[in-house]
Amino acid sequence: xxxxxxxxxxxxxxxxxxxxxxxxxxxxxxxxxxxxxxxxxxxxxxxxxxxxxxxxxxxxxxxxxxxxxxxxxxxxxxxxxxxxxxxxxxxxxxxxxxxxxxxxxxxx
Numbered sequence: 054x055x056x057x058x059x060x061x062x063x064x065x066x067x068x069x070x071x072x073x074x075x076x077x078x079x080x081x082x083x084x085x086x087x088x089x090x091x092x093x094x095x096x097x098x099x100x101x102x103x104x105x106x107x108x109x110x111x112x113x114x115x116x117x118x119x120x121x122x123x124x125x126x127x128x129x130x131x132x133x134x135x136x137x138x139x140x141x142x143x144x145x146x147x148x149x150x151x152x153x154x155x156x157x158x159x160x161x
Contacts, residue, residue: 055070101125111125
């Protein structure tokens with residue numbers, strides 16, 4: 054995904070990308086993920102673990118993150134990969150991202 058984002062959006066700066074295991078990960082692994090995220094010092098932290106795992110992870114860990122907006126990724130990832138990416142797709146993605154950020158802001 055990182056390669057696709059860099060190709061389609063060359064102005065985007067990705068600080069870190071962590072591929073998490075498909076299994077439940079240990080508390081020690083989670084601490085390492087949090088440390089790497091904090092060291093990356095990102096403005097936006099995308100979480101894509103599948104529902105409801107990503108929402109649970111976000112709720113359990115958001116207070117451990119030193120900065121950034123945290124948002125789950127679902128349909129937005131598909132939009133990045135679509136071959137027929139249009140301005141309409143871009144607008145749709147922007148609206149969805151905004152809605153998720155605002156929903157997370159209200160609940161966290």
